[in-house]
Structures are given as C-alpha cells and as structure tokens.
Amino acid sequence: MNRRPGxxxxxxxxxxxxxxxxxxRHELVVGADLRLYLPSPRNEEQRLLLEExxxxxxxxxxxxxxxGAEPALLAEMSQAMVGTLRSDPRFRFVGNGGADLxxxxxxxxxxxxxxxxxxxxxxxxxxxxxxxxxxxxxxxxSPAAGIxxxxxxxxxxxxxxxxxxxxxxxxxxxxxxxxxxxxxxxxALLLAETTxxxxxxxxxxxxxxxxxxxxxxxxxxxxxxxxxxxxGAFSVMMQERTQREATLIGTVDSVAMILLLxxxxxxARSVALGVLPLASGGLAGLAAVxxxxxxxxxxTLAYGFTLIGVAQDYPIHLLSHQHRGITPLDNAxxxxxxxxxxxxxxxxxxxxxxxxxxxGLAQLAVFAIAGLAVAGLTTRILLPRLMSPDTRDxxxxxxxxxxxxxxxxxxxxxxxxxxxxxxxxxxILLAPWPLWESNLGAxxxxxxxxxxxxxxxxxxxxxxxxxxxxxxxxxxxxQVLQRSESLTPRLxxxxxxxxxxxxxxxxxxxxxxxxxxxxxxxxxxxxxxxxAVTEAASGTPFKPGVFDQFIADVARARExxxxxxxxxxxxxxxxRLESLLTERGGNWTGLITLGGVRQPxxxxxxxxxxxxxxxxxxxxxxSEGLVAxxxxxxxxxxxxxxxxxxxxxxxxxxSAPRAARVxxxxxxSTLLVLAVMHASGxxxxxxxxxxxxxxAGLGLDYALFFERAANDPIERRRTxxxxxxxxxxxxxxxxxxxxxxxxxxxxxxxxxxxGVVANFLFALLLARSGSQAxxxxx
Amino acid sequence: MLVLLAVCTRSTLAAEADAAALIAxxxxxxxxxxxxxxxxxSSLLARPLVVSGQLTYFAPDHLxxxxxxxxxxxxxIRGEEVVVERDGEQPVRFxxxxxxxxxxxxxxxxxxxxxxxxxxxxxxxxxxxxxxxRWRLVLTPTSDRVRQKLGSIHVDVERDAVRCFTLVxxxxxxxxxxxxxxAPATRPEPLERGWLEALCSGVAP
Numbered sequence: 014m015n016r017r018p019g020x021x022x023x024x025x026x027x028x029x030x031x032x033x034x035x036x037x038r039h040e041l042v043v044g045a046d047l048r049l050y051l052p053s054p055r056n057e058e059q060r061l062l063l064e065e066x067x068x069x070x071x072x073x074x075x076x077x078x079x080x081g082a083e084p085a086l087l088a089e090m091s092q093a094m095v096g097t098l099r100s101d102p103r104f105r106f107v108g109n110g111g112a113d114l115x116x117x118x119x120x121x122x123x124x125x126x127x128x129x130x131x132x133x134x135x136x137x138x139x140x141x142x143x144x145x146x147x148x149x150x151x152x153x154x155s156p157a158a159g160i161x162x163x164x165x166x167x168x169x170x171x172x173x174x175x176x177x178x179x180x181x182x183x184x185x186x187x188x189x190x191x192x193x194x195x196x197x198x199x200x201a202l203l204l205a206e207t208t209x210x211x212x213x214x215x216x217x218x219x220x221x222x223x224x225x226x227x228x229x230x231x232x233x234x235x236x237x238x239x240x241x242x243x244x245g246a247f248s249v250m251m252q253e254r255t256q257r258e259a260t261l262i263g264t265v266d267s268v269a270m271i272l273l274l275x276x277x278x279x280x281a282r283s284v285a286l287g288v289l290p291l292a293s294g295g296l297a298g299l300a301a302v303x304x305x306x307x308x309x310x311x312x313t314l315a316y317g318f319t320l321i322g323v324a325q326d327y328p329i330h331l332l333s334h335q336h337r338g339i340t341p342l343d344n345a346x347x348x349x350x351x352x353x354x355x356x357x358x359x360x361x362x363x364x365x366x367x368x369x370x371x372x373g374l375a376q377l378a379v380f381a382i383a384g385l386a387v388a389g390l391t392t393r394i395l396l397p398r399l400m401s402p403d404t405r406d407x408x409x410x411x412x413x414x415x416x417x418x419x420x421x422x423x424x425x426x427x428x429x430x431x432x433x434x435x436x437x438x439x440x441i442l443l444a445p446w447p448l449w450e451s452n453l454g455a456x457x458x459x460x461x462x463x464x465x466x467x468x469x470x471x472x473x474x475x476x477x478x479x480x481x482x483x484x485x486x487x488x489x490x491x492q493v494l495q496r497s498e499s500l501t502p503r504l505x506x507x508x509x510x511x512x513x514x515x516x517x518x519x520x521x522x523x524x525x526x527x528x529x530x531x532x533x534x535x536x537x538x539x540x541x542x543x544x545a546v547t548e549a550a551s552g553t554p555f556k557p558g559v560f561d562q563f564i565a566d567v568a569r570a571r572e573x574x575x576x577x578x579x580x581x582x583x584x585x586x587x588x589r590l591e592s593l594l595t596e597r598g599g600n601w602t603g604l605i606t607l608g609g610v611r612q613p614x615x616x617x618x619x620x621x622x623x624x625x626x627x628x629x630x631x632x633x634x635x636s637e638g639l640v641a642x643x644x645x646x647x648x649x650x651x652x653x654x655x656x657x658x659x660x661x662x663x664x665x666x667x668s669a670p671r672a673a674r675v676x677x678x679x680x681x682s683t684l685l686v687l688a689v690m691h692a693s694g695x696x697x698x699x700x701x702x703x704x705x706x707x708x709a710g711l712g713l714d715y716a717l718f719f720e721r722a723a724n725d726p727i728e729r730r731r732t733x734x735x736x737x738x739x740x741x742x743x744x745x746x747x748x749x750x751x752x753x754x755x756x757x758x759x760x761x762x763x764x765x766x767x768g769v770v771a772n773f774l775f776a777l778l779l780a781r782s783g784s785q786a787x788x789x790x791x
Numbered sequence: 792m793l794v795l796l797a798v799c800t801r802s803t804l805a806a807e808a809d810a811a812a813l814i815a816x817x818x819x820x821x822x823x824x825x826x827x828x829x830x831x832x833s834s835l836l837a838r839p840l841v842v843s844g845q846l847t848y849f850a851p852d853h854l855x856x857x858x859x860x861x862x863x864x865x866x867x868i869r870g871e872e873v874v875v876e877r878d879g880e881q882p883v884r885f886x887x888x889x890x891x892x893x894x895x896x897x898x899x900x901x902x903x904x905x906x907x908x909x910x911x912x913x914x915x916x917x918x919x920x921x922x923x924x925r926w927r928l929v930l931t932p933t934s935d936r937v938r939q940k941l942g943s944i945h946v947d948v949e950r951d952a953v954r955c956f957t958l959v960x961x962x963x964x965x966x967x968x969x970x971x972x973x974a975p976a977t978r979p980e981p982l983e984r985g986w987l988e989a990l991c992s993g994v995a996p
Binding site for chain 1: 829831833834835836837838839840842856858862864866870871872873875877884885886887888889890891892893896940958960964966
C-alpha cells in the first residue's frame with residue numbers, strides 16, 4: 014500500500030472526526046429533565062403525574078435538617094438561614110416554623126379580614142371582641158407581653174398571627190426555641206420550596222449551593238451538620254455521582270482496552286487505528302442525536318457510549334483475521350457479509366426502542382444505530398486502507414491451535430439447547446416474584462438509605478407525601494377555589510379522625526372571591542364597629558381610642574376588591590399559590606397535597622362523592638400503570654424486531670439450518686441471563702432490557718463469525734482469536750460498570766457481563782460446530 | 792489631679808466592696824418561693840393590670856410564675872423555652888429569645904438569689920443608691936438587643952429581702968412586682984404608680 018494516499022486518508026479521517034466533534038461541541042445541549050426517560054403520558058392522570066413528578070409542589074420541596082449541636086444553637090442557625098434564604102429569588106418559600114408576623118406586606122394587612130375564616134361562624138361583634146380583649150389583657154399582664162403588645166392596637170384578635178400560622182406549609186413538627194424540631198428534639202427542621210422544577214439539576218444545584226452557603230454562614234465555626242433531601246437534592250446528587258462514576262469508569266475502561274489490544278496485536282499502530290471506528294461512531298451518534306433532538310439527556314450520553322462499545326469489536330475482527338497473503342481490503346471484503354449482518358441485526362434491535370414512545374430511549378436508539386452504522390462502515394471502507402498488510406497472523410499461533418482443538422473436542426450434546434431453554438423458562442415462569450420492576454422510582458435510582466432519610470424527614474415535617482394527591486378541576490380559578498373550599502370541612506374531618514395527618518389546599522392561602530365577598534359583606538360598618546369596640550372595652554382597662562387603627566383597617570377591608578390569583582401574584586401568597594393552582598389552555602387545576610395518608614380509601618370516597626371535578630391521584634398506581642404500559646409497548650416492538658432479525662440473518666445466510674445455528678446461542682443466552690437475574694430476585698427495568706439487547710447483539714456477532722469460519726482450521730483460529738479478544742474486552746468494560754455504586758449502571762454492567770460469558774460459551778458450542786470441523790480435517 | 796483620681800478609685804473600690812457585700816446578703820437556697828403582686832402599666836391601658844400569684848425559682852434556668860388572681864396562668868421558663876398554660880387553652884410555647892424582658896428578669900433573679908455580684912455583672916451595668924438598710928439597685932442590660940425591650944430593672948431592698956422588682960420598658964411602660972409581704976392587703980382605687988413606688992422604697996405611703 015502506497016504510504017502517501019494512506020497518510021492523506023488518515024488526515025482526512027481525523028479532520029472529519031474533528032469536524033464532527035466541533036459540531037457536537039457547539040450544537041449539543043445537554044438536558045437533565047429526567048422525564049425525558051419517562052414514558053409519554055396517554056391520559057389526564059398520567060399527564061398530571063409527570064407534571065407533578067417534575068414540577069409539582071412536592072417535587073420542589075427541599076427538606077433541611079440541622080443537627081449535631083445544642084438545640085438552642087441549632088435554632089439560632091435555623092433562624093439565620095431563613096433570614097438569608099428568604100430574600101433569595103431561587104426560593105419561593107423558606108420556612109422553619111418561626112411565626113413571622115412581618116410575612117404580610119403592609120398594603121396587604123387589611124386583606125386579613127377577607128382571608129381569615131375566624132369570623133365565618135361568629136360575627137365580629139362586641140361579644141367576640143370582649144372575649145378577645147379579655148385574652149389580650151391576660152397577654153399584657155405577662156412579662157412576655159412585649160411580643161404582641163405592638164400589634165394589639167391594630168389587630169386585637171391577632172388575625173395576622175393566626176394567618177401566619179395557617180400558611181405554614183406544615184403544622185406537624187414540634188417547636189422548640191420558636192422553630193421546628195424533630196420529635197427527639199435534636200434536629201432543627203426547615204422547608205424550602207425552590208423556584209426551579211425538581212428535575213432541573215442545574216438550577217437545583219444552585220439552590221443547594223445557596224442553602225449550603227447560608228448554612229456555612231449561620232454555623233460559623235460551631236460543629237453542626239446539614240442534611241438536605243427532596244427530589245431536587247436527589248437529582249443533584251445523582252447527577253454528581255453519575256458524572257463522577259462515568260469519568261472513573263471511562264478512564265479505567267480505556268486503559269484496560271488499550272492494554273488488551275496491545276497484548277492481542279503487539280502493534281501500537283494497530284491499536285491506534287483500532288480506536289478510530291469507535292471514535293467515529295461515537296461522534297456520529299452524538300451528532301445524529303443532536304441533529305434529531307436538539308436537547309440530549311445526560312443519560313443518553315452516558316449510556317449511549319456504553320451501548321456502542323460493541324463497535325470496538327468491528328476493528329478487532331478485521332485485525333484478528335489479517336495475515337500475510339491477503340490485503341487488508343480483501344480481508345475486509347471477506348468478513349464484511351458477516352460483519353454487516355451483525356451490524357444490521359443489532360441496529361434492528363435498537364430500532365425497537367426508537368418506537369418505544371419514550372423520548373430518551375428514542376435518543377439512545379438513534380445514537381446507537383448511527384454510531385454502529387458509522388463504526389461498521391469505517392471499519393469496512395477506511396480502516397483497511399490504513400492498515401499494515403503484514404501484521405502478526407493470529408492463525409499461526411500454536412497456543413490458539415491447541416485451544417481450538419480442545420474446544421472442538423468438547424462434547425456438544427444435541428439435547429443441550431432444549432434442556433437449557435426449558436430450565437431457564439421454568440425459572441422465569443415459575444419463580445413467584447414479579448419479573449418486572451413496576452416502580453417508577455427504580456428508573457430514578459436514588460440509594461435506599463437516602464430515600465429512608467427523606468421519608469423520615471417528610472413524616473417529621475408533615476410535608477406532603479409524594480404518593481397521593483387530590484386534583485380539583487374547573488373552568489376558572491374561582492371555580493377551582495370554590496370546589497376546594499367545599500372539600501375543606503370533609504378534609505378537616507379526616508384529619509380529626511386521624512385518617513390523614515395534614516393537607517394543604519389552594520383555598521387555605523386564597524379563599525374564593527365568593528367567600529371573600531361574603532366575609533366582606535359580614536364585616537361591620539365603621540360606626541357599628543366603633544360601638545362594638547366601645548361596648549367590649551367598657552369595664553376593661555383599655556384606653557378609649559386605643560383600637561382606632563383596628564377600626565380603620567376593617568373599614569379599609571370593606572372597600573377592598575377581593576384578592577385573585579392574578580392580583581396576588583407579587584405577594585408572598587402568590588408564590589405559595591403558584592404551584593397549587595395552575596392554568597392550562599383555559600382549564601384550571603388545583604392541587605390538594607396530602608401528608609401522612611393512613612386511609613387512602615377514605616380519600617378516594619371523598620373524591621368519588623364530589624362528582625367529576627375532584628380526582629384522587631395515586632401517583633404510585635398511575636406510575637406503575639404507565640411503566641407497565643410502556644413496557645408492553647417496548648416488548649411488542651422488540652418482538653417485531655426479533656422477527657426482522659431472524660429474517661435478516663436468514664436472508665444473509667440463505668439457509669435455515671445455518672440461521673438456526675447462529676440464532677440459537679443468542680436466544681439461549683438471553684433466556685439464561687433472564688433466568689439468572691430472576692432467580693436472584695432482580696426485577697427487570699428498561700435499562701436491563703436495553704442491556705439484554707446489547708448482549709444479544711454481541712452474541713449474534715460471535716455466532717456469525719464462528720459459523721462463517723466453520724471449515725478452515727487456520728481461519729478458525731483467527732476467528733477464535735477475534736471472538737476471544739472481543740469478549741474479553743466487553744467483559745472487562747462491563748465488569749467495571751457492574752462494580753458501580755449506581756443501581757442502573759450496576760444493573761447494565763451485570764446483565765452484559767453475564768450475557769457476554771453466556772453468549773461466548775453458547776456460540777462456541779453451538780455455532781462453531783465441532784463435527785463439521787472434524788469432517789474437514791478428515 | 793492624680794490625688795483626685797486616687798481618691799475616686801479608692802471610694803469606688805470601697806463602694807464596690809459594699810455593693811458586693813449587700814448583694815451577698817440576698818442569697819437564698821434554691822428552690823426559693825415568694826408571693827407576688829404585679830402591677831403592669833401600659834400605654835394601651837388607662838389603669839394598671841394587677842395580678843397576683845407565686846414565683847418559684849428552681850435554678851438559674853428554671854423559673855415558674857404562677858398567676859392565681861384574677862385568672863389562672865402558669866408560665867414555666869426552662870432552659871431556652873417558655874411555656875404559658877391557661878385553663879381551657881392549648882399551651883403556648885415560645886423561645887426566651889423573643890422575650891428579652893423575661894430573659895432580663897430571669898438572669899437578674901438568678902444572680903440576686905445566688906447573692907452573686909459577678910453573675911449580675913455578666914448581663915447588667917449596675918448602680919447602687921441608698922443606705923445599708925434600704926437600698927436600690929438599678930440594673931441596665933448590657934446587651935443592645937435586650938435593652939430595646941427592657942430599659943432597666945429596679946430592685947428595691949430592705950435589709951436582706953427584696954421588696955420590689957420593677958421592669959421599666961424603654962417607652963416608659965413598666966411592671967412593678969411587689970414581693971413577699973410588701974403588698975398590703977388593700978390597695979387604693981385608682982391605683983397610682985407613685986403609691987406603688989413609695990411602697991417599694993419602704994416609705995409608708
């Protein structure tokens with residue numbers, strides 16, 4: 014081969030890789046919304062579920078726990094943190110239980126008489142005022158009078174305090190030193206609602222950093238620890254861990270691969286060239302996803318590279334089959350039908366994921382198909398023109414020859430396939446636990462210990478739990494607020510009956526216009542109120558005229574137009590409402606979050622009796638339905654893909670028995686891996702399914718090559734060399750992944766590692782028929 | 792000049808010794824129990840509120856104030872936490888930090904009942920007036936935060952017993968607490984602050 018054109022070709026190839034890299038670098042937007050990996054919703058409930066998962070009030074909550082110091086110090090830190098974070102635009106709300114009288118801006122203060130339910134049952138008259146005044150006198154007689162003394166003139170019934178308490182998102186935890194504390198009294202608790210959605214790790218990371226900064230300032234040099242949980246904290250944690258582990262795994266795997274290739278081929282040039290198809294494939298895959306989708310999820314990147322790792326096998330086949338006496342181009346041409354069948358088969362399998370209805374999986378499919386196709390084509394077209402024609406002939410190795418003979422002598426009982434297949438099927442069908450993982454949570458893999466911590470904090474704080482939710486529909490905000498108001502007495506009854514620990518509905522923050530108007534109409538006129546105040550104060554030590562500000566506030570309240578979601582936008586109330594009351598295309602939805610649900614049935618009955626406008630959402634049930642539905646969809650697509658695959662192999666080999674020999678190892682291995690995982694109690698997720706397809710693709714490759722070289726003993730050795738190098742390299746890569754601490758990566762690693770071993774052995778035994786080899790020698 | 796300074800220093804030292812000795816005479820073993828009558832004057836009120844009950848001092852961070860008349864209320868300060876209980880109502884809890892008046896009362900009480908001058912100096916600047924038999928200690932909180940709510944505390948003493956304990960707020964509102972036998976069985980109507988102050992200083996009104 015002429016050196017100069019080779020050099021030009023190499024440069025051209027490198028420039029093309031560089032150009033692809035440049036394109037990807039400039040165009041690729043890495044997204045982090047995990048919902049890309051969740052199925053697309055098919056009905057209203059599922060749509061709400063996905064919205065709730067990503068953006069609902071529960072997913073925006075961060076639960077903060079301070080511990081490891083004296084309670085008084087912790088309380089001080091908690092107060093300092095609230096002070097810092099309240100003014101931060103990254104948070105809609107930050108609370109620690111401290112009654113915050115200043116929470117309502119001055120111009121909103123008169124609204125308290127439209128917002129408070131205090132005078133619904135009992136009018137604001139002299140009887141009520143007299144009772145309240147007696148209580149205020151008791152307050153004043155105490156040495157702690159200073160706390161409320163300044164408010165009494167303006168607010169003798171302490172409505173501001175009452176509202177501030179009602180607006181606390183949680184009524185649960187005990188209060189020590191004025192702030193929320195755990196039941197054991199050793200940890201101060203805070204709640205923060207972020208402005209950003211829960212599954213926006215970038216924004217959540219900023220929020221988390223702000224919390225940590227506020228904590229560092231509040232703590233100064235005193236010993237104390239902070240724990241933050243909640244959907245946002247999880248997405249940040251998972252993102253950081255995935256990145257860290259992916260980098261580590263990538264480094265270890267690259268080093269291992271290069272070492273293996275150097276040992277296998279003893280030539281730096283071969284190794285360097287052998288990396289090019291994979292690099293081209295990877296970048297082509299990325300470019301394809303970027304062009305098709307715009308925003309690429311971080312998971313697509315991480316798993317995409319894992320999936321197209323198969324492409325490393327292509328140059329290995331070429332290198333292992335190269336020997337003196339054949340030009341690399343002829344060599345490539347000779348193995349191409351086999352290689353192409355393998356590439357096509359794997360691509361067909363990934364095609365199934367393209368139609369899975371899950372955006373993220375479609376991205377993975379595009380990535381894998383484009384990447385594999387490019388890696389295959391470059392191996393066929395470009396690589397042979399750059400390779401040295403006289404590399405070490407693997408077929409000449411004595412050791413391989415002996416190994417090949419030993420393998421040939423292995424017993425190949427005819428009943429092997431049937432026995433293995435039926436044993437595996439028996440395990441898969443008979444083991445009593447579910448084969449599939451239905452929990453959506455398994456797809457967003459947060460370690461169990463962290464989840465437990467979150468659940469504990471959630472119950473301490475009485476924060477809404479993630480599972481149940483009441484959804485109120487209406488044509489206007491007013492209608493939703495009215496409907497949610499009408500549920501209040503029945504929800505209160507459930508709380509009283511201990512069937513429910515707490516709830517929070519939009520009307521708690523903003524009563525309907527109707528209710529506000531009703532309250533406004535019930536307020537006494539200035540003259541009437543003045544008389545009532547005078548009558549109530551007569552006989553008490555209160556000075557005449559002390560309550561003039563109060564009378565003025567009530568008079569102003571009588572002139573106010575009721576607050577609406579629109580007019581409340583720029584108030585602290587608006588921020589609380591934003592996540593509970595939303596509009597979409599002229600339809601309004603109100604969310605009633607629930608905490609500590611002990612009797613879901615009672616809630617379902619409540620929703621059922623409220624006509625069609627109130628729906629109880631069991632997010633777990635809906636998500637399980639969603640996952641099952643998606644799985645069925647993918648399995649159907651995979652079945653179609655399987656038929657296509659059989660057809661492709663059959664056409665390529667033009668013989669049914671040969672096709673059967675090639676397909677058998679792959680089918681048996683898949684069954685075996687399924688059986689082993691099921692027997693060890695691992696529930697399968699989509700990620701396992703992807704890994705199984707990957708392993709099957711590898712198996713197809715091995716079998717095709719073994720089957721192709723069935724007759725020539727030297728060529729058989731070369732093929733054996735190729736497949737051994739392929740399977741060892743894949744084994745190493747995925748064994749490292751299996752050692753990951755992230756459940757999803759571990760699942761994929763384990764599946765593929767098992768799959769590679771099984772596929773290699775079955776392909777060796779079933780596709781590389783020993784009897785034919787003996788015939789050929791004889 | 793130098794002489795003058797020396798004299799001043801000596802007399803201050805002497806006064807210091809006297810003050811420490813006087814305060815030491817107030818020491819009582821805990822728990823210490825005393826009845827009280829408290830009159831609170833507020834700008835919101837035309838006439839003072841008068842309550843009576845019992846104060847029990849258990850430890851420097853544990854004080855119970857029980858009101859018997861004209862309503863019943865139990866206030867317990869323990870550590871950093873204050874709990875107020877009234878008949879037929881949920882107990883109200885708050886942090887001592889939110890009530891600097893209470894904090895001032897608790898710390899001065901503790902120091903006086905320990906008879907410990909140095910303890911007093913930790914939270915207050917003090918000045919002493921009067922003679923060996925009847926004297927008044929004016930305590931000004933050193934903490935700015937406390938001083939915003941509590942201007943000063945006046946402690947009126949006769950021999951080795953505190954007669955009155957007066958919390959003066961910066962805006963002039965005040966609560967006068969007559970301890971032990973200081974309060975007479977009957978009070979004039981209307982109750983004047985001057986009458987109470989005279990009673991505190993031990994001058995028969």
